[in-house]
Amino acid sequence: MTSASRSCPPRPAIVAFGILLLIAVGCSGLFQNIGARWVTRQIVAEFNLDEVQTAATRASVDRLIAAAPGALSARVDMLVATVDAAIAKGLTEKKLLGMERQVDALLDIAAGGIIDEVAPLLASLRDVQIDFVEARIEKRLDEARERHAEPKEERLEKRQDSFVEAVEDWSGSLSGGQEDALRKFVAGLPDEAAAVLATDERRVKSMGLVVRKHPGTQAIRDALWNEWKNREDWGPDARPAQARRAEGRQALLLVYGLLDSKQKVHASEHLHELHDKVKAFFGASTS
Numbered sequence: 001m002t003s004a005s006r007s008c009p010p011r012p013a014i015v016a017f018g019i020l021l022l023i024a025v026g027c028s029g030l031f032q033n034i035g036a037r038w039v040t041r042q043i044v045a046e047f048n049l050d051e052v053q054t055a056a057t058r059a060s061v062d063r064l065i066a067a068a069p070g071a072l073s074a075r076v077d078m079l080v081a082t083v084d085a086a087i088a089k090g091l092t093e094k095k096l097l098g099m100e101r102q103v104d105a106l107l108d109i110a111a112g113g114i115i116d117e118v119a120p121l122l123a124s125l126r127d128v129q130i131d132f133v134e135a136r137i138e139k140r141l142d143e144a145r146e147r148h149a150e151p152k153e154e155r156l157e158k159r160q161d162s163f164v165e166a167v168e169d170w171s172g173s174l175s176g177g178q179e180d181a182l183r184k185f186v187a188g189l190p191d192e193a194a195a196v197l198a199t200d201e202r203r204v205k206s207m208g209l210v211v212r213k214h215p216g217t218q219a220i221r222d223a224l225w226n227e228w229k230n231r232e233d234w235g236p237d238a239r240p241a242q243a244r245r246a247e248g249r250q251a252l253l254l255v256y257g258l259l260d261s262k263q264k265v266h267a268s269e270h271l272h273e274l275h276d277k278v279k280a281f282f283g284a285s286t287s
Contacts, residue, residue, distance in 0.1 A: 036062055036065060039061050044057065047125065047129055047132070048129050048132040053124055056121065057121060060121070063117065067113055069282040072106060075105060084271055088268065090256075091256040096249045096253070100245065119218075123217040125211060134204070144200070147193075148193050156187060160182070163182055171266055181258055182255070192234065192237075196234060198234075199238075203227055
C-alpha cells in the first residue's frame with residue numbers, strides 16, 4: 001500500500017473495503033478467500049462490471065488483503081495499547097488528541113491503498129457504467145433526502161438512539177440516568193444533516209464530471225485523494241472541522257465520566273475482542 005499521496009474512494013469502494021475487513025476478520029485462509037469473492041461480487045454489482053473488470057477487481061481485493069498486515073498491523077497494535085491505557089488510567093483531552101493523530105495516520109494509509117486500487121477501475125468505466133453507478137448513488141441520495149425531510153423531533157430521536165446504542169456496544173447496559181445524560185448531550189448538538197447532504201451531492205457531481213472525461217488513472221487518483229483530504233469540509237453552512245472534532249472529544253470525555261468501573265472493564269474487554277479479530281485477520285492474510 002502506498003501512503004498519503006492519494007485520495008478518497010467513492011462510497012461503494014469505502015463500504016466494500018469495510019465489509020471486506022469485517023467478513024475476513026478471524027477467518028481461516030479458506031473463509032478469507034470466500035470473503036474476497038463476496039466483496040468482489042458486491043463491487044461488481046455496484047459498478048456493473050464486465051468479465052475483464054471483474055478479474056481486475058478480484059486481483060485488487062486480494063492485493064488489499066495481502067498488504068493490510070504490513071501496512072496497518074503495528075499501527076493498530078499501538079492504537080489499541082493507547083486506548084486501553086486511557087481506559088484504565090483516565091481519559092484526557094491531550095490523550096484524545098494523540099489518538100486522533102494515530103487514527104488519522106491509519107485512515108490515510110488505508111485510504112491510500114484503496115485509492116490506488118479503485119482509480120484504475122474507475123478509469124476503465126464506460127459511460128453506460130458511469131450512468132449505472134450514478135443512478136444507484138442518486139437512489140441513496142434520495143433516501144437521505146427523505147430522511148432529512150422527516151420532522152425535526154424524529155431525526156433527533158434517531159440520532160439519540162444511535163448514540164446510546166453505540167455507547168452500549170462498548171459499555172454494556174446503561175442506567176436510566178446515564179442514558180438520559182447521553183440523550184441530553186445529543187439534543188444540544190447542532191443538526192448539520194443538510195450540510196452533509198449538500199456535501200455528498202456536490203462530491204458525487206464533482207467526481208462524476210471527472211470520471212466522465214476519462215482522464216486516465218493518475219488524474220482520477222489525484223481527484224479521489226483531494227476528496228479524501230477534504231472529507232471534513234462540509235461547506236460554508238457547517239462548522240469548521242476542528243470544531244466538530246472538539247465536540248467529538250467532548251462526547252468521549254462525557255461518556256468516560258459516566259461509566260462505572262464495571263463498564264470500563266467491559267469497554268476494555270470489547271476493545272481486546274476487536275483487536276483479536278483484527279490480529280486473526282492479519283494472521284490469515286500472511287498464512
